Amino acid sequence: MHYHRLGKTNLYLSVFSLGTMRYLASPENAVATVRQAVALGINHLETARGYGKSEEYLGAALREMPARREHLYITTKIPPTQDAGEMSRCIDESLDRLGVEWVDCLAIHGINTPQHLEWVLAADGCMQAVQQAVADGKVRHVGFSTHGPLEVILAAINSDLFEFVNLHYYYFFQRNAPAVELAHQKDMGVLIISPADKGGQLYTPPATLEQLCHPFSPLALNYRFLLSDPRVTTLSLGAANPEELEWPLSVADQDEPLMPAEIEVFKRLETHALTALGTDKCSQCYACLPCPENINIPEVLRLRNLAVAYEMSEYGKYRYAMFENAGHWFPGMKGSRCTECGDCLPRCPEQLNIPALLQDAHQRLKGPEGRRLWG
Ligand code: SF4
Ligand code: SF4
Numbered sequence: 027m028h029y030h031r032l033g034k035t036n037l038y039l040s041v042f043s044l045g046t047m048r049y050l051a052s053p054e055n056a057v058a059t060v061r062q063a064v065a066l067g068i069n070h071l072e073t074a075r076g077y078g079k080s081e082e083y084l085g086a087a088l089r090e091m092p093a094r095r096e097h098l099y100i101t102t103k104i105p106p107t108q109d110a111g112e113m114s115r116c117i118d119e120s121l122d123r124l125g126v127e128w129v130d131c132l133a134i135h136g137i138n139t140p141q142h143l144e145w146v147l148a149a150d151g152c153m154q155a156v157q158q159a160v161a162d163g164k165v166r167h168v169g170f171s172t173h174g175p176l177e178v179i180l181a182a183i184n185s186d187l188f189e190f191v192n193l194h195y196y197y198f199f200q201r202n203a204p205a206v207e208l209a210h211q212k213d214m215g216v217l218i219i220s221p222a223d224k225g226g227q228l229y230t231p232p233a234t235l236e237q238l239c240h241p242f243s244p245l246a247l248n249y250r251f252l253l254s255d256p257r258v259t260t261l262s263l264g265a266a267n268p269e270e271l272e273w274p275l276s277v278a279d280q281d282e283p284l285m286p287a288e289i290e291v292f293k294r295l296e297t298h299a300l301t302a303l304g305t306d307k308c309s310q311c312y313a314c315l316p317c318p319e320n321i322n323i324p325e326v327l328r329l330r331n332l333a334v335a336y337e338m339s340e341y342g343k344y345r346y347a348m349f350e351n352a353g354h355w356f357p358g359m360k361g362s363r364c365t366e367c368g369d370c371l372p373r374c375p376e377q378l379n380i381p382a383l384l385q386d387a388h389q390r391l392k393g394p395e396g397r398r399l400w401g
Pocket of ligand 2: 374
């Protein structure tokens, strides 16, 4: 296992972190998963107030290995609150559930909207309680996680209130690249949310994608894309049981620069997408927004890009089902809501027929409604 510096916190975290949102089958399973993660070299355990019994189970696991605590780093996450008192109560409840006096890192869980950021920045908002918790020794380092738009992420980073950020960034989703760079410039740690699942459900890749990535696996390539980036500190691994840790951690030491053979495969993927999508390829410039119907045009068309180019339709359906069902965690309406008003058309540098492509995306990706694992 390799360890990377979490920016200005000066903590050295394992390049994979255990995300504890899926180990909840039983307390025994949670403890066994934590034990195995630690045995394999993971020193960063990440939980959240919103993950059901996750904090409680993690507390039980920590009590089973008390001598290890000084070598382990614990992060919990609490949603932003408008009121400092509420945040203060939430921090104390998390510490109680974990059974600890302090945590290494506290992240504001989901600065997803401008309003969340306002709550953070307000003089009597939740950061007042967080900073008091730091002064009281209950929290050592403060960061935030986000599923929000790039503009909100950049503004949160520029607030200079945070030492690390936990965000979405993958080979198949590079919209947040400027946030990764800005965080790096500010010496903040960068944690990547769930590269295997949110990064493309790459543990069950379609045949076309597998063939294009040969001799590598799509998941290994995505891990290498991230591990080879010196700005990235650690990747979250949401293992449901000890067995799910084994394969990912077999690549945990591979953080050297990309090899020519890997760069070649990334070029092949790009060339194939250009050929398959032709003049319908959405370049992900985001110039088309805003849409009066609140359709997240670039994200709908990103999912279409992936479905058409790489047969990633199952991943596309999984994510598309979240529109209209996951609030600020996955905002925007489905493509079928397009009224063909035409507002977006002059803004698209690719001159795409956006209404037609949205309808096509809807036909390809519609299915049962989805929801987040944890709200
Ligand atoms: S044409 Fe459709 S996608 Fe474009 S702005 Fe109008 S409603 Fe939104
Ligand atoms: S403006 Fe066109 S190319 Fe850019 S994100 Fe929107 S649809 Fe895609």
